[in-house]
Amino acid sequence: MEGATAPVLDNGEPLAVLAGGGRLPGIVAAAAIRAGRPVKIIALRDEADMQISDFPHEWVGWGDVGRLLKSLRADKVTDLVMVGRITSRPDYRSLPLDRAGLIIRSAVAGLFSGGDNAVLTGAMKLFESRGFRILGAHEIARELVAPAGALTKMRETRAASRDVGVAMEAAKTIGALDVGQAAVAIDRRVVALEGAEGTDAMLERVAHLKQIGRVPAGERSGVLSKCSKPRQDLRIDMPTIGPGTVTAAVAAGLAGIAVEAGCVMIAEREETIRIANAHGLFVSGVKPAGGRGR
Amino acid sequence: MEGATAPVLDNGEPLAVLAGGGRLPGIVAAAAIRAGRPVKIIALRDEADMQISDFPHEWVGWGDVGRLLKSLRADKVTDLVMVGRITSRPDYRSLPLDRAGLIIRSAVAGLFSGGDNAVLTGAMKLFESRGFRILGAHEIARELVAPAGALTKMRETRAASRDVGVAMEAAKTIGALDVGQAAVAIDRRVVALEGAEGTDAMLERVAHLKQIGRVPAGERSGVLSKCSKPRQDLRIDMPTIGPGTVTAAVAAGLAGIAVEAGCVMIAEREETIRIANAHGLFVSGVKPAGGRGR
Numbered sequence: 001m002e003g004a005t006a007p008v009l010d011n012g013e014p015l016a017v018l019a020g021g022g023r024l025p026g027i028v029a030a031a032a033i034r035a036g037r038p039v040k041i042i043a044l045r046d047e048a049d050m051q052i053s054d055f056p057h058e059w060v061g062w063g064d065v066g067r068l069l070k071s072l073r074a075d076k077v078t079d080l081v082m083v084g085r086i087t088s089r090p091d092y093r094s095l096p097l098d099r100a101g102l103i104i105r106s107a108v109a110g111l112f113s114g115g116d117n118a119v120l121t122g123a124m125k126l127f128e129s130r131g132f133r134i135l136g137a138h139e140i141a142r143e144l145v146a147p148a149g150a151l152t153k154m155r156e157t158r159a160a161s162r163d164v165g166v167a168m169e170a171a172k173t174i175g176a177l178d179v180g181q182a183a184v185a186i187d188r189r190v191v192a193l194e195g196a197e198g199t200d201a202m203l204e205r206v207a208h209l210k211q212i213g214r215v216p217a218g219e220r221s222g223v224l225s226k227c228s229k230p231r232q233d234l235r236i237d238m239p240t241i242g243p244g245t246v247t248a249a250v251a252a253g254l255a256g257i258a259v260e261a262g263c264v265m266i267a268e269r270e271e272t273i274r275i276a277n278a279h280g281l282f283v284s285g286v287k288p289a290g291g292r293g294r
Numbered sequence: 295m296e297g298a299t300a301p302v303l304d305n306g307e308p309l310a311v312l313a314g315g316g317r318l319p320g321i322v323a324a325a326a327i328r329a330g331r332p333v334k335i336i337a338l339r340d341e342a343d344m345q346i347s348d349f350p351h352e353w354v355g356w357g358d359v360g361r362l363l364k365s366l367r368a369d370k371v372t373d374l375v376m377v378g379r380i381t382s383r384p385d386y387r388s389l390p391l392d393r394a395g396l397i398i399r400s401a402v403a404g405l406f407s408g409g410d411n412a413v414l415t416g417a418m419k420l421f422e423s424r425g426f427r428i429l430g431a432h433e434i435a436r437e438l439v440a441p442a443g444a445l446t447k448m449r450e451t452r453a454a455s456r457d458v459g460v461a462m463e464a465a466k467t468i469g470a471l472d473v474g475q476a477a478v479a480i481d482r483r484v485v486a487l488e489g490a491e492g493t494d495a496m497l498e499r500v501a502h503l504k505q506i507g508r509v510p511a512g513e514r515s516g517v518l519s520k521c522s523k524p525r526q527d528l529r530i531d532m533p534t535i536g537p538g539t540v541t542a543a544v545a546a547g548l549a550g551i552a553v554e555a556g557c558v559m560i561a562e563r564e565e566t567i568r569i570a571n572a573h574g575l576f577v578s579g580v581k582p583a584g585g586r587g588r
């Protein structure tokens with residue numbers, strides 16, 4: 001990960017982890033604790049995993065902006081990591097806001113239109129404007145980031161490498177539109193682009209398209225490529241794969257998965273690679289044309 | 295449709311209609327007959343509608359290249375229209391080819407990799423190299439093409455017009471990659487991009503994403519935009535909407551549908567507009583930025 005900044009340790013300073021779904025928030029919290037930082041998890045209701053209850057935590061809803069700010073100040077927190085899967089999107093027109101939330105409604109309303117990127121960027125700006133520093137999960141837990149090169153026993157075949165390139169170009173293109181981060185190509189043809197459904201649902205669709213003969217159904221054909229959006233702030237929204245991604249890729253009969261090296265996290269890397277090896281899939285980190293080159 | 299070429303009549307010359315699914319092949323055949331041309335439908339097995347049996351016709355499979363060429367020559371056909379939906383894609387590795395097909399296997403194999411556009415362009419080149427002239431369905435049945443402006447009682451609201459623009463930009467962008475022709479935007483956010491699944495399946499996905507709260511679920515929110523691919527040859531592959539598209543848009547709770555004026559066909563226009571009017575959707579033809587300007 002040449003060129004990446006040094007990990008932010010700041011021993012002793014408390015760190016808040018604003019937690020969406022999945023295991024990443026817990027991994028980040030554990031890494032911070034190993035580095036000597038007290039941790040408080042702010043768990044997003046209906047999103048965060050129950051596993052976060054292993055750490056000091058507090059549950060909040062989308063509308064609890066005021067309570068959240070108050071609680072962070074009471075804990076003397078200035079550093080904040082936003083990490084984890086968000087599957088629901090708040091509809092700002094029907095959002096229950098607390099009193100502070102109502103006061104800053106105009107700021108909040110701006111957060112919840114436009115693409116995911118706009119939502120997260122808006123949330124980050126809101127926190128930054130109130131004196132918080134936003135750190136990336138990958139700055140706390142460096143081991144999460146995919147390196148360049150093969151990560152599995154299986155390597156890319158020449159045909160798969162071509163599909164990697166085709167799918168990566170498509171994923172970069174839709175990322176520039178702030179739509180999605182992933183695409184699937186089979187025999188050099190892009191068959192699926194990620195929208196609001198997310199990567200796993202897109203892979204389910206590919207499995208279905210193979211079943212009904214809409215795309216060539218050869219076992220171990222096609223690849224998933226996943227990358228960062230060109231204007232994505234990796235501190236708040238780093239693309240991620242994990243065991244579920246590999247399981248979905250297996251179900252879709254893909255040959256493997258390529259992620260943008262340095263810009264995509266692998267949640268539970270050991271388990272992710274174990275599943276890929278068990279099914280003969282490759283997982284590799286690549287530097288796409290138009291990538292960030294870190 | 296300023297700037298479009300005059301309809302090709304060529305009274306008396308026989309016309310072959312290579313027919314995929316849906317009603318368009320029959321509409322084109324009927325228009326040709328009205329213009330005084332004898333018609334022969336070449337019906338693609340597992341794709342063409344049984345309704346084509348109202349016309350002189352012959353069934354062929356993907357591999358029957360030689361038999362098809364022979365039959366066209368026997369009928370003294372030189373003009374050919376390729377029209378209708380193709381839901382399956384031949385896997386050229388397992389394609390049963392007749393003897394002529396085997397002889398030209400290298401040409402055929404080239405057709406069946408790459409995007410849809412490549413497949414259809416390859417098929418067109420194959421026919422042209424053997425002396426056929428390929429005409430567009432819209433050159434035979436001009437009434438199929440969407441004009442600019444509102445086609446329904448309902449007009450675009452200002453919010454819907456913004457979504458039209460956002461979705462059209464996304465659709466044009468993925469068209470440039472030869473991936474799809476359509477996108478859905480809700481509240482200025484692109485939530486779905488068309489891949490191999492096709493427009494109707496993409497709309498089913500949007501309905502599902504609203505159901506599970508993954509995208510804002512307001513009734514009559516969001517639009518479908520559909521356009522031609524920048525390098526698409528409209529003679530062989532004009533984007534199409536029809537009654538099924540409107541029905542799927544209703545199920546997805548969309549406010550309406552925008553198509554690229556002059557470059558998208560409306561199959562069964564009366565029925566399509568009737569359904570839209572019955573459900574309060576708008577359908578309009580627009581000239582997108584980056585469109586062909588005809």
